[in-house]
Amino acid sequence: MSFKNILNNSLVDLNNCEDEPIHIPGAIQPHGFLLSIDSQTTIITVCSENSSNFIGLNYEKVLGQKVSLLFNNEMIASLQDFKIDCSNQVKTFNYKLNNTIFLVSMHAANDQIILEFEPLNEQFDERNDLFNSSKQLLSYIENTHTLIDLAQVVTTAVKNITQYDRVMVYRFDKEYNGEVIAESKESFLEPYLGLHYPHTDIPAQARELYIKNHLRIIGDVNYIPVPLYKLNEAKFETLDLSMSILRSVSPIHIEYLKNMHVGSTLTISLIHKNKLWGLITCHHSLPKFLSDEIKSAVKLHGHFITSQIDVRLLNEEYEVAKKANAALRNLTSRKSDISRDGIKELIENKAILELCNSDGFTAVIGNEVYQFGETPADENSKRLALFLSEFVKEDNFYTDSLFSISNDLSFISSHFPGINYYSLNNDFDCIIWYRNQTIKEINWAGNPTKGTENIVDKLTPRKSFAKFIENVKDHSRIWLNSELSACENFYNFLQMQLRSIVMQEDKENQRKLTEILKDTNAELENINWISTHDLQEPLRKIRMMASVLIGGNELQVLPEDVQNKILKMQNSAERMQNLITDILKYTKTGAQNSNFEIIDLNALFVELNEEELVDSFTTNKATLVIEKLPNINGVPFLLKQLFSNIINNSIKFKSLDESLFIKISDKSTTLNSHPRHYHIIEIEDNGIGFENEYKEKIFKIFSRLNSKEDYDGSGIGLALCKKIMSKHDGFITADGALGKGVKIHLYFPVN
Structure with missing residues (x-):
C-alpha cells in the first residue's frame, strides 16, 4: 500500500499571499491529530503524521484501514448518525481512547468525513466560571446602551473566561479595513484601542474562511506543522480543511503574529447579515490551549454581540432620528399654499437641513433652482443634476465621497463631497442635500502604506505597529439610516405637493382654455352671421350688376376685353358665394x-x-x-x-x-x-x-x-x-x- 505527503510546500511571501490556498495547507497544528474517512467505504484515506503520539499507531498502519478496526461501536454509531443527519456543519463530542479523553470534531468535506482529535483539558475551575459568565449575558442588555459599550463589556467577560493577555473587538469598514472598538488587556501591554488595521492584514481568502469557520485557535505560534499523508489510490489530490479546527496557518500570518510578540491566539467571527462584520481577537504572550466548553462560551458571547448590532445601532441613532422626525413634522405640517411660491417657502426653512444634518439643500424643478443653506451655484447644481440623472439608475443615490464617483465633479466634490440625491422623475428635476468636507483623522497601527519590509529579497509583514496618524480628505460625515429615512419621507411628501401643483395648474389652464374657446366660438358665430348676411349681400349685388351688364344693350357697345372682364368678375363672385356657403356648411357640421x-x-x-x-x-x-x-x-x-x-x-x-x-x-x-x-x-x-x-x-x-x-x-x-x-x-x-x-x-x- 502506497502513501503520499500532501503538505503544501509552496513558497509564500507578500508577493503572492493573496493567492495562497490557505484552505488546503496539507498540514495541521500538533496539539491534536486528524483522520479523513471515505464516507462510502469508511476506509481511512488521510492521516496526520503525529497519530502515533496519541494512539500509538503511525500513519502507515492507519491508512487504508476500516474505521471499525481502530475504533469501538460508539465511534461507529457517531459516524452513522453524522451521515444520516447532515444539518450540522460540525459535530463535536467527547471520546475516550487509550485512557485519554479526546474532544472529537467531525465535519464533511466533499465525499470525506474529517475527524479531528484534541486531548480534553479542563482549566481553572471553568464550569463555575462559565455558568456565571453565561448568566451575565442578559445583564449586559440592561447595563449598556451603545454597541461600543456592549463590545467593551464582552471583551472584559471573554478575558475573564479565557485569561488571555489581550481581548479585542475588531470591526470592519466597507473596504474591510479593521478598527479596534473595544479592548480588555493586561496593564503592561500597549493599548490598541482605536487603532485601524489595513485590509491587507486579513486577505480576502482568509475572510472567506472566517465566514465558514467561526472559531480559530492557534495554541502556539512556534508550532511545527504536522504534514498529512493520504492513500495514493484516493481520488482527491488534497484535503479541504476550511472547517478544520486544527488546520495549519499561513506562515505569513505566523510571522505577522510573531512581529506583534504574540504567542497564541483565539479568533471568533462576528457574522452579521451573512457578512463578516468583525472579530473577537484574543492574544496571549505564551502558548495557550482551551477546552471545548471555554471555546463554546466565547462563541456564545460573539453571537450575543452580533444579535445586538441592529438594536444598538438603532439606539445610537435614536436621538438623531428624533431630531430628524421633528424636522419632518415641521415641514409636512406647514399650511403653505399649494403653488410654486409655496414650494419656495417650504424649502427655505432650516428644518430642511435638520432632516439629515446637512449643510445645504437644492431643488431643481423645471427651469427653477431653489437653494437653501450652503450650496453650489445655480449652474453647478444644474450640471450635477444632469450628471446624476444619467448616472443614477434608481430614484435615490447618496455618498460621502462624491470625488470617488467621478473626477469631472471637482467643482462640487471639493466643497460638498457628501450628497443625498432624489430624482423627481421628470427630465433632470431633483432634490439634493449637501454636506461639507470633513477632514477625518485615522490612527493606524503602523503606516498602512509601508505594511511590509524587504529583508534579503523577501517581503515580510511589517514589524512596527507604532501609531500612524492619517488625515483623510474628500469625504463628508456618513449618512445615517435615520437621516436617510427622514429625507425619503420628505421626498414622498414633496412629490405629492408637486403633483397637486401640476393638477392645479392644469385645471387653471383648462379653465383659461375653456374661456378662450367660449370667446372663439362667440366670434365664430359672429363670423357665421356676417358670412350669412353681410358678405352674401355685396356678392349678390356684384352678380346682379354683372348680369345686367351682360344682358343689356350696353354689352354690344362695350369693348371685347371689358366684356371678358365682366364675365370673369361674375364667375369669381359666384365662386366666392359658393365658397362662403360651403364654409358655413362645414362649420355647422361640427356644431350639429x-x-x-x-x-x-x-x-x-x-x-x-x-x-x-x-x-x-x-x-x-x-x-x-x-x-x-x-x-x-x-x-x-x-x-x-x-x-x-x-x-x-x-x-x-x-x-x-x-x-x-x-x-x-x-x-x-x-x-x-x-x-x-x-x-x-x-x-x-x-x-x-x-x-x-x-x-x-x-x-x-x-x-x-x-x-x-x-x-x-x-x-x-x-x-x-x-x-x-x-x-x-x-x-x-x-x-x-x-x-x-x-x-x-x-x-x-x-x-
Whole structure:
C-alpha cells in the first residue's frame, strides 16, 4: 500500500499571499491529530503524521484501514448518525481512547468525513466560571446602551473566561479595513484601542474562511506543522480543511503574529447579515490551549454581540432620528399654499437641513433652482443634476465621497463631497442635500502604506505597529439610516405637493382654455352671421350688376376685353358665394347636435334623387345604380349632404371619353377590412380618377388636385364628408386609379 505527503510546500511571501490556498495547507497544528474517512467505504484515506503520539499507531498502519478496526461501536454509531443527519456543519463530542479523553470534531468535506482529535483539558475551575459568565449575558442588555459599550463589556467577560493577555473587538469598514472598538488587556501591554488595521492584514481568502469557520485557535505560534499523508489510490489530490479546527496557518500570518510578540491566539467571527462584520481577537504572550466548553462560551458571547448590532445601532441613532422626525413634522405640517411660491417657502426653512444634518439643500424643478443653506451655484447644481440623472439608475443615490464617483465633479466634490440625491422623475428635476468636507483623522497601527519590509529579497509583514496618524480628505460625515429615512419621507411628501401643483395648474389652464374657446366660438358665430348676411349681400349685388351688364344693350357697345372682364368678375363672385356657403356648411357640421336615428339608406337615396340628383344625372347623361343597402344609425340631414357631395364630386370629375357610371353597394361582407364592426358602403365611378398617393390629401380642407380653372369648387366637399363620418363615429377612405375612376368607402359602426 502506497502513501503520499500532501503538505503544501509552496513558497509564500507578500508577493503572492493573496493567492495562497490557505484552505488546503496539507498540514495541521500538533496539539491534536486528524483522520479523513471515505464516507462510502469508511476506509481511512488521510492521516496526520503525529497519530502515533496519541494512539500509538503511525500513519502507515492507519491508512487504508476500516474505521471499525481502530475504533469501538460508539465511534461507529457517531459516524452513522453524522451521515444520516447532515444539518450540522460540525459535530463535536467527547471520546475516550487509550485512557485519554479526546474532544472529537467531525465535519464533511466533499465525499470525506474529517475527524479531528484534541486531548480534553479542563482549566481553572471553568464550569463555575462559565455558568456565571453565561448568566451575565442578559445583564449586559440592561447595563449598556451603545454597541461600543456592549463590545467593551464582552471583551472584559471573554478575558475573564479565557485569561488571555489581550481581548479585542475588531470591526470592519466597507473596504474591510479593521478598527479596534473595544479592548480588555493586561496593564503592561500597549493599548490598541482605536487603532485601524489595513485590509491587507486579513486577505480576502482568509475572510472567506472566517465566514465558514467561526472559531480559530492557534495554541502556539512556534508550532511545527504536522504534514498529512493520504492513500495514493484516493481520488482527491488534497484535503479541504476550511472547517478544520486544527488546520495549519499561513506562515505569513505566523510571522505577522510573531512581529506583534504574540504567542497564541483565539479568533471568533462576528457574522452579521451573512457578512463578516468583525472579530473577537484574543492574544496571549505564551502558548495557550482551551477546552471545548471555554471555546463554546466565547462563541456564545460573539453571537450575543452580533444579535445586538441592529438594536444598538438603532439606539445610537435614536436621538438623531428624533431630531430628524421633528424636522419632518415641521415641514409636512406647514399650511403653505399649494403653488410654486409655496414650494419656495417650504424649502427655505432650516428644518430642511435638520432632516439629515446637512449643510445645504437644492431643488431643481423645471427651469427653477431653489437653494437653501450652503450650496453650489445655480449652474453647478444644474450640471450635477444632469450628471446624476444619467448616472443614477434608481430614484435615490447618496455618498460621502462624491470625488470617488467621478473626477469631472471637482467643482462640487471639493466643497460638498457628501450628497443625498432624489430624482423627481421628470427630465433632470431633483432634490439634493449637501454636506461639507470633513477632514477625518485615522490612527493606524503602523503606516498602512509601508505594511511590509524587504529583508534579503523577501517581503515580510511589517514589524512596527507604532501609531500612524492619517488625515483623510474628500469625504463628508456618513449618512445615517435615520437621516436617510427622514429625507425619503420628505421626498414622498414633496412629490405629492408637486403633483397637486401640476393638477392645479392644469385645471387653471383648462379653465383659461375653456374661456378662450367660449370667446372663439362667440366670434365664430359672429363670423357665421356676417358670412350669412353681410358678405352674401355685396356678392349678390356684384352678380346682379354683372348680369345686367351682360344682358343689356350696353354689352354690344362695350369693348371685347371689358366684356371678358365682366364675365370673369361674375364667375369669381359666384365662386366666392359658393365658397362662403360651403364654409358655413362645414362649420355647422361640427356644431350639429342632432339625435341619431335608424335610417334606411335605400329610402334616403329615393328622397335625395327626387330632391336634387335627378336633374344633374339627366343633364350629364350619367347612370346611377343603387344596390340593396343596409339600415344604419345616423342623422338624415348630414347623410344626405354626405352622399350628395360624393356623387356631385363624381359628376364634376367625370371622364370626357365615356358616359359617367356610378354604382353604390354594400360591401360589408366582401371587404376584408373591419367586416364585423362596420357597415361598408362603396361608391364607385369611372371618372378621371387620381394617383393613389394622394388618397389622404383629398380629404384635407381646401386641398385640390386639379386647377380651379379646369374644375370649379371650393376644395371643402370631401373634407366635409370626412367630418360627417367622424360625427357618425366612422371614417372614410378613397382608392383611385388615374384615368380609371375612384372607389369611396364609408365605414358606419354597427349598432
